[in-house]
Amino acid sequence: MKKLFLILVLFLIPQAAQAEIRLDLTRGVSEPMPVAVTSFHATAPQHRDFATQIPQVISANLESSGLFKPLNPRAFVQDVSSIAADGPRFGEWRAINAQALITGSVTTAADGRTRVEFRLWDVFSQKQLIGMAYMTTPQNWRRIAHIISDEIYKRLTGEDGYFDTRIVYVAESGPPTKRVKRLAIMDQDGQNHKYLTDGRDLVLTPRFSPSRQQITYMSYGRSGPRVYLYDINTGRHEELGNFPNMTFAPRFSPDGNNVIMSMAQNGNTDIYEMSLRTRKPRRVTSNASIDTAPSYSPDGRRIVFESDRGGSQQLYTMDVNGSDAQRITFGKGRYANPVWSPRGDLIAFTRMYQGKFYIGVIRPDGSGERLITNAYHVEGPSWSPNGRVLTYFKERPVGPGGSGRQAKIYTIDITGFNERWLRTPQDGSDPAWSPLNP
Amino acid sequence: MNAQRQENKQASPEGSMKGPFVKSAVFHGLIFIIALVGLPFAKKEPVITAPLSVELVDISELSQTNKQPPPKAKPIEKPKEPEPPKPPPEELKKPEPIPEAKEPDPLPPPKPKEEPKKEPEKPKEKPKEKPKPKPKEKPKEEPKQEDLFSSLLKDLTPVEEEQKKQNQDAPKPDDGQIADFANQISMSELDALRAQIEPCWNVPSGAKYAEDLVVTLRLSMNRDRTVRDVRIVNNRNDSAFRAAADSAVRAVRNPRCSPLRLPPEKYDQWKTIIINFDPSSML
Numbered sequence: 276m277k278k279l280f281l282i283l284v285l286f287l288i289p290q291a292a293q294a295e296i297r298l299d300l301t302r303g304v305s306e307p308m309p310v311a312v313t314s315f316h317a318t319a320p321q322h323r324d325f326a327t328q329i330p331q332v333i334s335a336n337l338e339s340s341g342l343f344k345p346l347n348p349r350a351f352v353q354d355v356s357s358i359a360a361d362g363p364r365f366g367e368w369r370a371i372n373a374q375a376l377i378t379g380s381v382t383t384a385a386d387g388r389t390r391v392e393f394r395l396w397d398v399f400s401q402k403q404l405i406g407m408a409y410m411t412t413p414q415n416w417r418r419i420a421h422i423i424s425d426e427i428y429k430r431l432t433g434e435d436g437y438f439d440t441r442i443v444y445v446a447e448s449g450p451p452t453k454r455v456k457r458l459a460i461m462d463q464d465g466q467n468h469k470y471l472t473d474g475r476d477l478v479l480t481p482r483f484s485p486s487r488q489q490i491t492y493m494s495y496g497r498s499g500p501r502v503y504l505y506d507i508n509t510g511r512h513e514e515l516g517n518f519p520n521m522t523f524a525p526r527f528s529p530d531g532n533n534v535i536m537s538m539a540q541n542g543n544t545d546i547y548e549m550s551l552r553t554r555k556p557r558r559v560t561s562n563a564s565i566d567t568a569p570s571y572s573p574d575g576r577r578i579v580f581e582s583d584r585g586g587s588q589q590l591y592t593m594d595v596n597g598s599d600a601q602r603i604t605f606g607k608g609r610y611a612n613p614v615w616s617p618r619g620d621l622i623a624f625t626r627m628y629q630g631k632f633y634i635g636v637i638r639p640d641g642s643g644e645r646l647i648t649n650a651y652h653v654e655g656p657s658w659s660p661n662g663r664v665l666t667y668f669k670e671r672p673v674g675p676g677g678s679g680r681q682a683k684i685y686t687i688d689i690t691g692f693n694e695r696w697l698r699t700p701q702d703g704s705d706p707a708w709s710p711l712n713p
Numbered sequence: 714m715n716a717q718r719q720e721n722k723q724a725s726p727e728g729s730m731k732g733p734f735v736k737s738a739v740f741h742g743l744i745f746i747i748a749l750v751g752l753p754f755a756k757k758e759p760v761i762t763a764p765l766s767v768e769l770v771d772i773s774e775l776s777q778t779n780k781q782p783p784p785k786a787k788p789i790e791k792p793k794e795p796e797p798p799k800p801p802p803e804e805l806k807k808p809e810p811i812p813e814a815k816e817p818d819p820l821p822p823p824k825p826k827e828e829p830k831k832e833p834e835k836p837k838e839k840p841k842e843k844p845k846p847k848p849k850e851k852p853k854e855e856p857k858q859e860d861l862f863s864s865l866l867k868d869l870t871p872v873e874e875e876q877k878k879q880n881q882d883a884p885k886p887d888d889g890q891i892a893d894f895a896n897q898i899s900m901s902e903l904d905a906l907r908a909q910i911e912p913c914w915n916v917p918s919g920a921k922y923a924e925d926l927v928v929t930l931r932l933s934m935n936r937d938r939t940v941r942d943v944r945i946v947n948n949r950n951d952s953a954f955r956a957a958a959d960s961a962v963r964a965v966r967n968p969r970c971s972p973l974r975l976p977p978e979k980y981d982q983w984k985t986i987i988i989n990f991d992p993s994s995m996l
Contacts, residue, residue, distance in 0.1 A: 295985035296898050298907055301994045303914030303964070342919075374963055397959070399966035433920060433956030618921050663919055690919040 305690065307344035308431065310337060311351060311373035315381050315393070316359040322381040322389070325416045329391065332420035333377065333427070335464065336438045339686075340428065340664070341693025346373055365401045373398050377427060389413050393423050395430055405430050417466065418712070425711070434618075437659040438463060441709040442666060443481045443490055444684055446470065447702040451679050456704075458492065458505070463659075463708070465698050471505065472512075480524060480655070481505075483709040485617070486531030490707075491515065493523045502536050504551070516549050516556055524568045529575045529617075535559070537567040546580060548595070559597045570614045570622075571595070572639065579603070579613040579622050579639070590624060592639060603641035612655055615639070618662025621689065625654045625667075634667050636689060647691035657707045664688055666697065668704040898975075898982050905974050906986075913970035916992045917957050924993040926957035932965060932986040938972035940965050946987070961990040 312334040317326035337343035352367040358378050368376050379393035394406040407426055409419050418439060425436025446459040458471040458478050471490075472478055481492035488507040493500060502515045502525040516522065518538050525536040528548075535548045546559040546569045560566040564584035571578055572592075579592045585602060588609040593600040604610045608628030615622050621636040626646065632653045635646040652670040659666070666686045673681045684703040687694040697706070917923050929946040943965060945958045964970065965988070975983050 294981060295987060296903065296983050297987045297989070298903060298910075299989045299991060300907060300910060300914060301991050302911050303916040303990070303992065303995070304912055305916050305918045308915060369968060374967075397963075399963055429952065431956060431959070432917065433951070433953035620921050662921070688919055 305692075307338075307342055308374050309344045309346055309372050310375040310377065311346050311348075311368055311371070311398075312337070312377045313348070313351060313358060313379075314355050315379035315391070316355045317381040319381075319383060321413075322383070325389070325391070325413065326379075326381045329381070329416055329420040329423070330377070330379070332417060332464075333424045336421065336424035337427065339464065339695060341688050341695075342428075342432060343375075346371060363396055363398075365396075365398050368396075368398045375404075375427075375431060379423075384410055386410075389416075391416075391419050391423075393426075395427050417462075421462070421712075432663075434663060435661040435711070437661045437664060437708070437711070439712045440660060441467075441483075441712065442684075442697070442706050443471070443483055443709065444668075444699070444703045444706040445478055445481065446699065447682055447704060448474075451674075458490070459699070459703075460507070461699070468700060471507070471510075480705055481707050482526050482657075483707045484527045484531040485529055485660075485710050486527075488713070489527075489531070491525040491527060491534050491536075493525065502534065504534070516554065518547075518556070522547075526570050526614075528571050529573050535569045535571065535578065537569070546578070546597075559595070560593075561597070568612050572615045573617050573619045577615075577639070579615050581611050581613060590622070590637075601641075603637060603639065604644070605641070606644065614656055614658060616658050616662040617660055618658075620662070623656040623658065623665055625656065634665065634687070636665075645691065647689070648685075648687055648694055653685075655705050659686075659708050660710045662689075666706040666708055668706060670704070898979055902974075902976055902979075909974045910964055910970055910988070913967040914964035914990060915960050916995060917953075917960055918992070918996060920953050920957065922953075923957075924996040926954060926992060928954070928958045928961040928990040930958075930961055930965065930988045930990070932988065934973070934975075934980075934984050934986060936977075936980050938975050938977065940971065940973070957990075957992075961988075964990070 312330045314330050315326040317323050334345040338345050350371045352371065353364050355378075357364075359380060363376055363378065365376075374397075376396040376398055377393060378396070379391065382390045382392075384390040388410045389412060390408055390410055392406070392408040395404045396402070397404050405426060407423070409422065411419055421439035424438040428434075428436035428438065440463045441460055442463055443458060443460045446457045447454055449455045454477075455474040456477050456479070457474040458481055459468060460471055461468040477495045479493045481490050483490055490505040490507065492503055492505065494503050496503070496514065498514070500521045500523060501518065502522040503512055504515045505512050515525070515534060515536075519540075521539045522536050523539075525534050527534055532552060533548050533550055535546060537544050538547050543563065544565040544567050545561060546566050548557045548559055549555070550557070559569070559578070560580075562582070562584055564582055566580055566582045566584070569578045569580040576595060577592050578595055579590060581588055582591050582600075583589075584591075588611060589602055590604040590610045590613045591600050591602050603622070604624075606626065606628070608626055610624050610626050612625040613622050614624070616636075620638065622639055623634065623636050626633040626635050631649050632651070633646040633649040634653055634656050635644055637644040647665075648667075650669040651672065653667055654670075656665045656667045658664070664686050666684060668682050668684050670680045670682045673679045680702075682702040682704040684697040684699060684706045685694055686697055697703075917926060920926060927947070931944045931946050932940050933942040933944075935941045943962050945962070948954075948958070965973075973983075973986075
């Protein structure tokens with residue numbers, strides 16, 4: 276028995292000697308981070324407007340992401356000139372619950388250009404996280420604000436920003452029987468709106484090139500419904516390829532050199548890829564069923580598409596040469612419009628189930644399906660270039676007897692939170708996100 | 714002689730039979746005792762390291778500890794977050810409808826003029842320390858509740874009960890150990906700490922492969938239960954990890970979560986705290 280007690284004692288000793296504790300945290304919260312965006316410091320009168328407008332745009336950008344909560348400037352204790360002279364007094368910023376602080380200045384550089392400078396501070400650790408300066412012309416202030424927003428976003432989230440981007444979409448007007456649909460483009464925050472087409476021809480499903488200022492879309496032109504290419508800089512439209520039949524559902528390859536689309540022939544639809552250099556088409560699928568809505572993976576190796584080859588309309592992935600097709604969705608209802616995230620980790624889609632439309636995301640291997648929004652009619656998801664936000668449109672019946680349709684563009688975070696209406700001058704549908712501006 | 718020899722021969726088998734009997738009885742007894750007493754030793758470790766019993770224990774913890782933090786947090790936040798400014802876009806439209814122009818020239822980051830080293834404001838924290846007695850009391854009360862739960866949780870309470878029994882039975886030599894044992898951070902104290910930090914940990918939930926962004930921090934603690942220093946144990950050189958690590962560091966630096974709810978008299982036990990921020994089960 277004595278030995279037993281000895282053993283007991285031996286067991287207890289190492290425990291008593293342990294002088295650090297370990298804790299596993301497996302739960303936390305997901306809430307917007309409180310940030311303080313101060314006015315920028317400017318002494319020259321011609322800079323004062325920018326010094327307030329630039330931070331306002333930054334603040335609106337950060338707020339729209341749903342990841343940040345800009346604090347009301349009226350709560351700020353330390354004033355701008357004091358920050359410029361002495362640096363932030365972190366205690367005061369911590370007292371109003373700010374976790375990050377953004378300060379800056381607008382000055383005239385020696386060469387006469389405008390110099391915009393910003394700094395991002397971590398309030399708790401009391402240090403500067405990044406600081407950058409930009410030389411520009413005053414007209415550029417809005418872009419500068421977006422670029423600064425992207426820098427801040429990147430430093431705080433670890434992912435590229437998406438504020439210096441644009442969205443192309445279909446602007447709709449007129450009665451249901453005589454709907455006018457024009458291509459339009461705007462900044463991601465709805466500013467700088469302009470129309471790209473005059474509305475004579477119906478346009479559908481615009482898609483932005485990931486690498487050039489080009490848009491591909493479907494239009495009902497002279498030769499019927501065909502896929503077109505539009506160059507934003509030159510304003511030139513051209514029919515893409517010389518297909519005998521209706522072509523539709525186009526999308527660019529990740530390098531922007533190819534467009535993949537569907538062509539309908541004799542009641543069957545297959546997928547074709549068109550090189551923008553050689554203008555030669557290549558047939559990708561040859562299946563008796565309907566294969567359509569193709570979208571490349573960001574590495575350009577796989578394609579996700581919708582097909583009814585299994586009896587119902589589901590999503591499949593395959594190699595770019597059409598081999599190794601794998602079904603990735605097995606849910607009830609129908610799946611459509613798959614889009615591979617530029618980040619590569621998810622595929623967004625539209626799902627129709629029990630008379631409702633949903634936007635969902637799923638991993639490329641078919642696991643982890645999540646439906647993140649729904650509506651009477653919601654469709655056409657498109658990714659922000661960083662793969663964090665989706666834009667799509669919702670339609671609802673309006674007018675007498677619900678004969679009309681009201682279409683609005685929305686954005687949502689991939690967590691399924693922070694759905695926002697993106698204001699457009701008219702009804703809007705089929706939004707497509709641009710890459711970061713060049 | 715022959716008869717004697719025969720007797721001896723007969724006797725010796727009897728004697729040799731007794732020995733094995735005793736031995737076997739002793740061994741069986743030992744095995745029995747080890748079965749009874751020995752198993753709890755093996756189970757002891759979980760008491761010290763972080764527990765498996767999170768679910769049930771936490772519910773009881775949260776229901777209590779939550780009562781304290783939210784009142785603090787809400788009053789602070791509400792007054793200070795009137796709605797973020799939305800009007801800007803429209804105002805901005807007026808000045809310049811100009812769209813694209815030439816690219817701005819990014820410049821290398823300027824060197825920060827000063828890195829102000831204002832002292833972290835302690836006055837705030839000190840007043841908060843006074844109410845400390847509460848956290849102390851709680852953990853002491855809670856073990857009872859835990860015992861109730863622990864019958865459901867195989868690893869925890871049985872161990873504690875077994876220990877109590879042993880301690881009662883055990884003779885004096887163990888007294889020193891008992892004293893040390895009392896200084897151990899208890900499960901409920903760990904749970905209280907966990908419940909305190911959780912609301913301050915903003916999980917990077919939408920990040921790419923966020924479930925893999927597990928951050929381990931080593932905190933060096935001051936005696937006043939504030940964090941003196943934070944080190945990232947598993948540092949990795951990528952921006953997503955850096956953002957996740959920043960978020961974990963902000964959790965332990967957040968004034969809402971300071972000072973940490975720890976039993977002051979056990980400072981020796983918690984002067985170093987290693988926290989594993991693991992979002993995988995939430996995603």
